[in-house]
Amino acid sequence: MRRFGWILCLLSLVPWISAAEPPELEWCLDDHPYWHFYPDDGEPYGPTVDLMRTIAERAGIRLRFSPNTPFSRCLRQMELGQTDLMTSLNYSDERARFMHFIPYDEAKPEVIYLLQESADIPSRDVLNQKRIAVVQDYVYTQELETLLADHALTLIKAATLDDAFAMLLLGKADAMIGPAQSSINVIQHNPRFHQRFKRASYQFQFRHNRTVNLTFSKKSPHQHLLPELQQAVQQLVESGEVERFRVDLDAVD
Numbered sequence: 348m349r350r351f352g353w354i355l356c357l358l359s360l361v362p363w364i365s366a367a368e369p370p371e372l373e374w375c376l377d378d379h380p381y382w383h384f385y386p387d388d389g390e391p392y393g394p395t396v397d398l399m400r401t402i403a404e405r406a407g408i409r410l411r412f413s414p415n416t417p418f419s420r421c422l423r424q425m426e427l428g429q430t431d432l433m434t435s436l437n438y439s440d441e442r443a444r445f446m447h448f449i450p451y452d453e454a455k456p457e458v459i460y461l462l463q464e465s466a467d468i469p470s471r472d473v474l475n476q477k478r479i480a481v482v483q484d485y486v487y488t489q490e491l492e493t494l495l496a497d498h499a500l501t502l503i504k505a506a507t508l509d510d511a512f513a514m515l516l517l518g519k520a521d522a523m524i525g526p527a528q529s530s531i532n533v534i535q536h537n538p539r540f541h542q543r544f545k546r547a548s549y550q551f552q553f554r555h556n557r558t559v560n561l562t563f564s565k566k567s568p569h570q571h572l573l574p575e576l577q578q579a580v581q582q583l584v585e586s587g588e589v590e591r592f593r594v595d596l597d598a599v600d
Contacts (some may be wrong), residue, residue: 348533370569371409372431374399375421380532382435387417391528395434398451398583398592402561405579408572419484428566435443436560437486445565447573450558451589455527457491460524460549468547475499480511480520481500487524495524508533512540523549529593 376395378385383393390396392410403410413421413430424430426445438448459468468474481495483489495502503520504552506509510531514520525533534540561580563573581591 352390369407369409370572371411372403372567372569372572373411373413374432374434375413375416375424375430376433377415377417379435379483380536386596393592394592398589399432399561400586401583401592402576402579405582406567406575406584408575416527425562425564426566428564428568431567431569432562433562435489436562438560439486439558442486442562446562447565448558449561449577450561451548451561451580451584451594454488454558454559456551456553456554456557457487458527458530459486459525459549460512460515460523460525460530460544460548461521463543463545465521465545466550470549472549474522477501478503478519480505480523482508482511482525484505485526488553488555488557489593490555491524493553509537512537512544516540516543 352362353433376383376391377383378391379395381393383391383395388446399410413424414422421430421433422442425433433446435441436446436448437454442448460476461468468477475497478501480503483506485508487495494500503514505514509527511520511525512530515523516539534544561576562578580589
């Protein structure tokens with residue numbers, strides 16, 4: 348009888364032990380070299396992984412990695428509430444419909460790429476005369492989106508950043524507008540692109556800075572954790588610690 352009483356006592360502690368465990372949120376990610384590598388035979392690693400682990404620790408949550416998932420599928424899963432977190436995203440009104448945005452760094456403006464042997468593009472007037480490849484699903488800054496809507500520009504849409512560079516390489520476009528750091532990443536990881544491209548001297552001048560964001564699905568069952576995530580990120584920003592997790596591909600050999 349005494350033994351039975353002890354068993355009941357232990358069983359009564361199980362819900363308390365379970366309740367004490369931190370909630371687990373899934374981070375949906377792919378393999379994105381330099382930011383986060385996702386090997387076939389192990390867990391992801393890299394600066395963004397270190398950042399996400401730090402945020403999770405500060406917010407009092409456990410972080411679970413998704414399988415290696417394409418970016419577009421992660422977005423869809425965020426919209427459906429099938430995953431919880433994504434990172435390194437640019438803001439758009441469409442994405443804000445189904446994600447909370449938590450800014451943690453300043454985004455670099457997009458750049459114009461040309462073939463090495465092409466004449467430079469020194470001004471907007473010269474740019475207007477070119478066929479310009481843009482990435483269809485990439486979220487450009489709103490000011491650049493407005494510029495790209497100018498009917499004076501001849502735009503050619505590519506499905507991916509790799510495809511946009513391929514169009515430039517094959518002469519199907521005269522220039523390409525892409526994100527600064529990701530473009531370097533693509534060039535470095537495709538042998539066909541090595542030493543084939545250069546940046547135009549013309550640079551976009553925007554009045555408003557754009558942020559890089561951690562995002563949290565609005566259909567996640569853990570909505571009550573939004574303030575904890577926001578506070579954890581804000582602490583990293585205010586302390587300057589977030590700078591430890593930046594990637595500057597211009598400095599990569």
